[in-house]
Amino acid sequence: MxxxxxxxxxxxxxxxxxxxxxxxxxxxxxxxxxxxxxxxxxxxxxxxxxxxxxxxxxxxxxxxxxxxxxKRLLKFIPFLHEHEQIDYTYSPEQWLEAKNEQYELYEALGKLPHHYREAIVLRKIEQFSIKESAQILGWNEAKVKNATERGMKKMNELLGGERDA
The missing domain is CATH 1.10.1740.10 (RNA polymerase sigma factor, region 2, helix turn helix motif)
Known part of the structure; x- marks a missing residue:
């Protein structure tokens, strides 16, 4: 292509x-x-x-x-939310609740070590397979699977155990 x-x-x-x-x-x-x-x-x-x-x-x-x-900054910066669009089909209360939940998720993701964050972004957000994620990250498939699982567990802990991993 x-x-x-x-x-x-x-x-x-x-x-x-x-x-x-x-x-x-x-x-x-x-x-x-x-x-x-x-x-x-x-x-x-x-x-x-x-x-x-x-x-x-x-x-x-x-x-x-x-x-x-x-930049000697091999760390990752917490998320900003400027790119997000408001969905006007929500009531104001629903919109506020959804925004708060998104904020909590972004904040928790931003607190993860970068290797967990990368694995979660590729697997759970970008929907890459384990094999594709391993190719992108230069890791073996077991490391991708472990980092994703451990990252999701850590995120769950950061969110107070309220969400399923």
Missing amino acids: PIKSMYVTYSDSIYQFIYFLVGDDELAKDLTQETFLKAINSNPQFRGESSEKTWLSKIARNLVYDHFRR
Whole structure:
């Protein structure tokens, strides 16, 4: 698939993935653009061993790490909520309750160690398979499964044990 088609198909998903890791809208936009620029420059390296989305996600993850290494900030920033849209089909009370619950989830996710957060974002939010997540993270499948399970358990603890893991 040409890069332009990949951009149209995957840019929103790649942006969201990066945003969950960095928590900054402008930085996520910049890194999303860098991801596709890097893909253009390395397109001959795509061998079809994984899906295009998996390949792009791995590039994105590496760019996030490179950014934080350059800044000597290999930690992850708590989530911001500027990108979220209001769903006007809710009553004000329902909307407020949903926003509070989202905030609690984002806050708990933001408190997790980065390896747990990455596993949860890929598996539970981005819906990658264990195999695809392992390819993106450069881990074996057992490590992805363990990090996801332990991360969900830790999130559950942070949320006061109120939600199912």
